[in-house]
Amino acid sequence: MTDYEAAILDVDGTIVRGDDLLPGATDGVRALEAAGCSRLLFSNNPTRGSDHYGAKLAPHGIDVDPNTVLTSATVSAEYLAATHPDERVFVVGGERLEAILEDAAVELTSDPDAADVVLGSFDKNFSFGTLWEALRALEGDVPFYGTDPDATIPIDEGEIPGSGAILAAMEAVAGREPDAILGKPSSVAAAAAMDRLGVDPTTTLVVGDRLDTDIALGNRAGMETALVLTGITDRATLAASDIEPDHVLESLAAVETLL
Numbered sequence: 058m059t060d061y062e063a064a065i066l067d068v069d070g071t072i073v074r075g076d077d078l079l080p081g082a083t084d085g086v087r088a089l090e091a092a093g094c095s096r097l098l099f100s101n102n103p104t105r106g107s108d109h110y111g112a113k114l115a116p117h118g119i120d121v122d123p124n125t126v127l128t129s130a131t132v133s134a135e136y137l138a139a140t141h142p143d144e145r146v147f148v149v150g151g152e153r154l155e156a157i158l159e160d161a162a163v164e165l166t167s168d169p170d171a172a173d174v175v176l177g178s179f180d181k182n183f184s185f186g187t188l189w190e191a192l193r194a195l196e197g198d199v200p201f202y203g204t205d206p207d208a209t210i211p212i213d214e215g216e217i218p219g220s221g222a223i224l225a226a227m228e229a230v231a232g233r234e235p236d237a238i239l240g241k242p243s244s245v246a247a248a249a250a251m252d253r254l255g256v257d258p259t260t261t262l263v264v265g266d267r268l269d270t271d272i273a274l275g276n277r278a279g280m281e282t283a284l285v286l287t288g289i290t291d292r293a294t295l296a297a298s299d300i301e302p303d304h305v306l307e308s309l310a311a312v313e314t315l316l
Contacts, residue, residue, distance in 0.1 A: 070288020
């Protein structure tokens with residue numbers, strides 16, 4: 058048994074990289090299960106819903122209940138449905154994000170001049186035209202949100218630009234920052250995770266590879282944090298950062314040393 062009642066695990070860079078399982082990831086997950094620690098997967102990927110990771114991890118022997126998965130897309134959908142009902146949301150993002158929003162009964166509009174709310178996110182088809190439409194949608198004091206702050210996304214070949222890069226462009230033309238980022242490390246994300254787990258933050262361990270999202274989420278919410286070095290952060294980056302994890306692990310496999 059362990060003093061931790063629950064663990065929030067990042068996915069990309071912690072359990073997988075691209076389509077490949079990271080070495081030791083299965084051992085880490087099984088160690089948490091053996092210790093009786095509840096598990097929540099939390100990805101800042103805004104293109105995936107809760108069902109995706111079950112299908113992705115099942116071939117590797119990791120069983121995932123969709124009810125124990127959050128993504129920045131599902132958190133954003135739940136938040137907008139609750140706080141902006143019957144308002145039209147203009148989305149800078151992909152079709153998968155739009156589908157997740159629609160499944161949560163969020164009303165979407167493709168007309169920037171009809172936008173009541175603007176949501177910025179990852180869009181592989183982002184263009185000058187998209188940015189121009191975003192500028193029109195952001196006129197006035199329309200609420201402006203982002204799904205996640207990740208400037209880059211790790212893939213098998215390295216990295217590609219992420220939501221944070223697109224949000225930076227939207228901020229530049231609009232002359233203002235988003236009113237809130239809804240994925241990690243926001244208070245919205247922390248509340249969504251705690252609601253799913255039903256435990257006290259002080260008995261929760263957050264494990265992830267990003268200082269500014271995973272570790273910042275845990276630090277802000279009063280959780281214990283563990284940085285893994287299998288993703289975006291290396292020791293040089295850690296040494297230069299003001300964000301400090303409670304623990305540093307070579308991989309998720311080493312989580313057993315904390316239990």
